[in-house]
Amino acid sequence: MANPARARRASSTQKSEWRETLVFLVKLALFVFVIRSFLFSPFVIPSGSMLPRTLIGDYLFITKWNYGYSRHSLPLSLPLIPGRILPSTPERGDVAVFKAPPADNEDWIKRVIGLPGDTIQMRGGQLILNGRAVPKQRIADFVLPVTPNFGCEAVFQDDDAEGRPICRYPQYRETLPGGRSYLVLDQGFSPADDTGVFTVPAGHVFMMGDNRDDSKDSRFADSIGFVPLENLQGKAVVTFWSTDGSASWLKPWTWPGATRWSRIGEGF
Known part of the structure; x- marks a missing residue:
C-alpha cells in the first residue's frame, strides 16, 4: 500500500526542483x-559590402555603450527606452552596426563617413568630404580565395601560384581628416561613383561600405539614406570567429578546416 506522506513529499520535491529550474x-x-x-553583442557578416575589412562568414563582437542607448539597443528593438540615453556621436571612420532605415528591421554594418553638418560627394570614384578630396592611395590588390561562401565575377577571377581560384580586386587606402585610414575596393565605374x-542633417550620420561598388548605403535614395543616430547599435571591435562556408554544422570534424584562423582576434 502506497504511503500518502511519502508521495506528498516526492511531489513537493519535484515541484521545488521545477521551480528552481525555472528561476x-x-x-x-x-x-x-x-x-x-x-x-556586448555578436554580429555575423552576411555580405561582401565591407570588403576588404570584413568577409562573409566573419563573426564580430560589437560594444554597445559607444553611442548611447535607444530602443534599437534592445533585442527586437523593444520600445522600453524613450529616445536616446547617454548619447554620443561616433567618430568618422568607425565601423558600426545599426538598424537600417526606413524599415528599421534589419541589422546592417557600414563605416561612418559623414557626421551632422558634413557635406559628402563622390566624383569619379573619389570621396569628397566638406569640399576636399579624401586622399586615396593605390596599394597592392586585395586577393581572396574563392570559397563556398564567396565568389566573384569573371573579370576579377584569377588563379594563385598553385592554380587555385582567387578573386583579385583593385585596392586603395583612404585617409580621413585627422589621419584615420582604412582600405577600400574599387571595382571600376558604377553609378554611385558620381x-x-x-x-548630413542634425541627428544623423552618412554610412558607406568599403566595397564601394558593391554596397547599398547612404549614397542611394532608395536604400538607407541618412541614418538616425538612435539607430546605431554599437561599434565593431573584434572578430571572434570566421568560416569560409565549407563546414557542416552537423559535422564538427569539418569545422577546423573551414576556420579562417588568422582572422580570429583581429581588431577594428
Whole structure:
C-alpha cells in the first residue's frame, strides 16, 4: 500500500526542483538580455559590402555603450527606452552596426563617413568630404580565395601560384581628416561613383561600405539614406570567429578546416 506522506513529499520535491529550474532560466535570460543590450553583442557578416575589412562568414563582437542607448539597443528593438540615453556621436571612420532605415528591421554594418553638418560627394570614384578630396592611395590588390561562401565575377577571377581560384580586386587606402585610414575596393565605374552633394542633417550620420561598388548605403535614395543616430547599435571591435562556408554544422570534424584562423582576434 502506497504511503500518502511519502508521495506528498516526492511531489513537493519535484515541484521545488521545477521551480528552481525555472528561476535559474529566468535569471539566465535576464543576464543575457542585459549583456546583449548594454555591453556586448555578436554580429555575423552576411555580405561582401565591407570588403576588404570584413568577409562573409566573419563573426564580430560589437560594444554597445559607444553611442548611447535607444530602443534599437534592445533585442527586437523593444520600445522600453524613450529616445536616446547617454548619447554620443561616433567618430568618422568607425565601423558600426545599426538598424537600417526606413524599415528599421534589419541589422546592417557600414563605416561612418559623414557626421551632422558634413557635406559628402563622390566624383569619379573619389570621396569628397566638406569640399576636399579624401586622399586615396593605390596599394597592392586585395586577393581572396574563392570559397563556398564567396565568389566573384569573371573579370576579377584569377588563379594563385598553385592554380587555385582567387578573386583579385583593385585596392586603395583612404585617409580621413585627422589621419584615420582604412582600405577600400574599387571595382571600376558604377553609378554611385558620381553623386550630388549630400548634407548630413542634425541627428544623423552618412554610412558607406568599403566595397564601394558593391554596397547599398547612404549614397542611394532608395536604400538607407541618412541614418538616425538612435539607430546605431554599437561599434565593431573584434572578430571572434570566421568560416569560409565549407563546414557542416552537423559535422564538427569539418569545422577546423573551414576556420579562417588568422582572422580570429583581429581588431577594428
